[in-house]
Amino acid sequence: MKTRKIEIGDKNIVGQKIAKIRIEKGLKQKDFIAQIQTSGLDMNPSSYSKLEGQFRSATDKELYIISKLLNVDINELFEP
Numbered sequence: 001m002k003t004r005k006i007e008i009g010d011k012n013i014v015g016q017k018i019a020k021i022r023i024e025k026g027l028k029q030k031d032f033i034a035q036i037q038t039s040g041l042d043m044n045p046s047s048y049s050k051l052e053g054q055f056r057s058a059t060d061k062e063l064y065i066i067s068k069l070l071n072v073d074i075n076e077l078f079e080p
Contacts, residue, residue, distance in 0.1 A: 009055035014063065014077040019052040021070050021077075032069070041065050 008016060022032050033048050041062060050056040058066075067074040 006053075009050075009053055011056050012051065012054050012058045014058055015052045015054040017077050017079065018066055018070070021072060022052075025070065035069050036065060039065050039069060 022029070027035075029048070029052075030045065033043065033045050036043050036048065043062065047056065051058050051062070063074055063077060067077055
């Protein structure tokens with residue numbers, strides 16, 4: 001896993017948790033982005049990376065789809 005070169009942003013509170021769950025499930029970022037795109041959500045790699053790095057806000061639709069793809073309750077994304 002690559003180490004983050006810059007500090008975490010403050011635009012959302014779910015990015016780090018999404019990244020943690022994704023990694024725990026053994027999903028590479030590029031593969032997970034492909035799943036997101038296949039689900040009908042138009043998200044490019046840069047946008048997803050910014051979401052995980054907390055440099056942009058996440059929409060309710062994004063959080064809903066991400067939680068479904070990760071097979072976790074959406075509330076789990078907000079837990080520390």
